[in-house]
Amino acid sequence: MQFSELGLHADIQRAVAEQGYDTPTPIQQQAIPAVLAGNDLMATAQTGTGKTAGFTLPILHRLATGKNDRLSRVARTPRVLVLTPTRELAIQVEESVRTYGKYLPVNSLAVFGGVGINPQIANLRRGVDILVATPGRLLDHVQQKTVDLGSIEIFVLDEADRMLDMGFIRDIRKIIALLPKQRQNLLFSATFSPEIRDLATGLLQHPVSVDVAPRNTAAETVKQQVIECDREQKKDLLVHLMNTRSLHQVLIFARTKHGADALARRLDKAEIKAGAIHGDKSQGARTRVLSEFKEGKLVALVATDIAARGIDIDALPYVINFELPNVPEDYVHRIGRTGRAGMTGEAISLVCHDERPQLKDIEKLIKRSLERVVVEGFEQSAVAAPRPPAQERKPRSQGAGRAKGAPGGGQKKAPGSAQPKRNGGGNGGGSGGGQHRSGSRHR
Missing domain, CATH: 3.40.50.300 (P-loop containing nucleotide triphosphate hydrolases)
Known part of the structure; x- marks a missing residue:
């Protein structure tokens, strides 16, 4: 038609x-x-x-x-x-x-x-x-x-x-x-x-x-992987993945506003240009960060589920779940932002001991077991380390493919690459x- x-x-x-x-x-x-x-x-x-x-x-x-x-x-x-x-x-x-x-x-x-x-x-x-x-x-x-x-x-x-x-x-x-x-x-x-x-x-x-x-089905064009690691290793593991895999235009999900800001600062410290977007940011700041991410000025955008609603980026290649959502449907929403218009995408979830129940719920919802990947030097320990007393308790999740050839269902190349005629x-x-x-x- x-x-x-x-x-x-x-x-x-x-x-x-x-x-x-x-x-x-x-x-x-x-x-x-x-x-x-x-x-x-x-x-x-x-x-x-x-x-x-x-x-x-x-x-x-x-x-x-x-x-x-x-x-x-x-x-x-x-x-x-x-x-x-x-x-x-x-x-x-x-x-x-x-x-x-x-x-x-x-x-x-x-x-x-x-x-x-x-x-x-x-x-x-x-x-x-x-x-x-x-x-x-x-x-x-x-x-x-x-x-x-x-x-x-x-x-x-x-x-x-x-x-x-x-x-x-x-x-x-x-x-x-x-x-x-x-x-x-x-x-x-x-x-x-x-x-x-x-x-x-x-x-x-x-x-x-x-x-x-x-x-509640997950996109078939998205390669989904789970990297099991310790809670304390996550930030270092994320930096390692960004550097060794040469990831670009990565949308990273954190559960809390504070966590999103802290993660963006950690990436910046590692010389990986990153910005955070969440409900406490002013509209001007949110718009500016999103624009810089779309234009390729930022390598990574760290977002909470609510703030990510409405983010619409063609040909987004990577989604990383730094923390799993407590609501399994939100996992589907998250990874659905890549692998659109028949293009392939990759979704990586960093899962610690505490998040195994959420992972189980996600796999039950999407009716499949996700591939486990071990990254050398970041192997998960047999037992979870005790959570520090001052550690902020994670709240409930903040709530969180296009077809080729149609408005809103687009296919674009990454910023700076050749632009084919869009369908x-x-x-x-x-x-x-x-x-x-x-x-x-x-x-």
């Missing part, structure tokens, strides 16, 4: 073609017709499947061609609301709207916390068609009466499972209560727990179900500032 066969508005097809895409991903093939038809949608899709374009493309089409077509003027109140769990994902979705709606007079705006609210208020007053928001900041605007949700025609709840993990369920219900009863609802989630299904039951009306991958990509990245706004009129 080609994009030209989906019946999208000619100006949207033009924007898609300019990005070098001609073939939709599986979720786009299924989701776009359902959304165009006005159906509610319940979609199982992980980051990297092209899901963002799977809803932005048909939404743009509906705004451009529907009975309430406003191509001749900008809406003063939002017609579409996209709710995302993180700032990075909000930025990413709004960039997707701008990319594919560049030839349509549709305005979009992303609002999120951690930055000043006044510029966002000013942009809302000018009028916006598509509003992308995180729950807390959106409720701030509601409380200050700077946004009117009474004209929402399409509501998108993106990464619903992560919303629940992050404790947003009450905020989500408050927001839903403010929306018109007659509207189209689209719900996307990587997994569907009983809580998500309860939420879907109250939100969706006779939804079309789309499932692009078996639940996919285009949803990734973030840039600085308190809000992202687009006005395709180029006023």
Whole structure:
């Protein structure tokens, strides 16, 4: 199937073609017709499947061609609301709207916390068609009466499972209560727990179900290895691996914010350029570090699960679990950031004695035993060393492949290498500032 066969508005097809895409991903093939038809949608899709374009493309089409077509003027109140769990994902979705709606007079705006609210208020007053928001900041605007949700025609709840993990369920219900009863609802989630299904039951009306991958399966294109070592050896082992294997563009997962910072400092001390990204970093700092990593200025990016949500990097070759997550599904989310678009990737997990229960749970979930690798000089001792009294106890995890030829499902080479004509990509990245706004009129 080609994009030209989906019946999208000619100006949207033009924007898609300019990005070098001609073939939709599986979720786009299924989701776009359902959304165009006005159906509610319940979609199982992980980051990297092209899901963002799977809803932005048909939404743009509906705004451009529907009975309430406003191509001749900008809406003063939002017609579409996209709710995302993180700032990075909000930025990413709004960039997707701008990319594919560049030839349509549709305005979009992303609002999120951690930055000043006044510029966002000013942009809302000018009028916006598509509003992308995180729950807390959106409720701030509601409380200050700077946004009117009474004209929402399409509501998108993106990464619903992560919303629940992050404790947003009450905020989500408050927001839903403010929306018109007659509207189209689209719900996307990587997994569907009983809580998500309860939420879907109250939100969706006779939804079309789309499932692009078996639940909780790990990418087949990712080589997965476990290196068993002692807790005290992990940092030295990581430095050893980075140097001896000449690893580049490595996304490293740590459980805690403090641990992410400490690990980035350790790598820097070893002359391995690294940065950390987590919830305590300012939006400007997070955006800067992510940009430097994408551009190849940083060899390693150390992230917590929550901060990593929304990070969308094409052709990411390596993921290292410096610490295993306590929630086995988060392992699947982590390693799913590599091995996309038919490309190969490598996921390495450093596992100490304390983490054997988590490893067992992960292997049970993915229904396979992971390959064990021994690194000379870092062999695991027979018995775990006692944990130092002052050692911080690890909290519960903070919550955490693209198909070729489609938006959001891209294949790129690493920075500085030759760029082939892309058959996919285009949803990734973030840039600085308190809000992202687009006005395709180029006023």
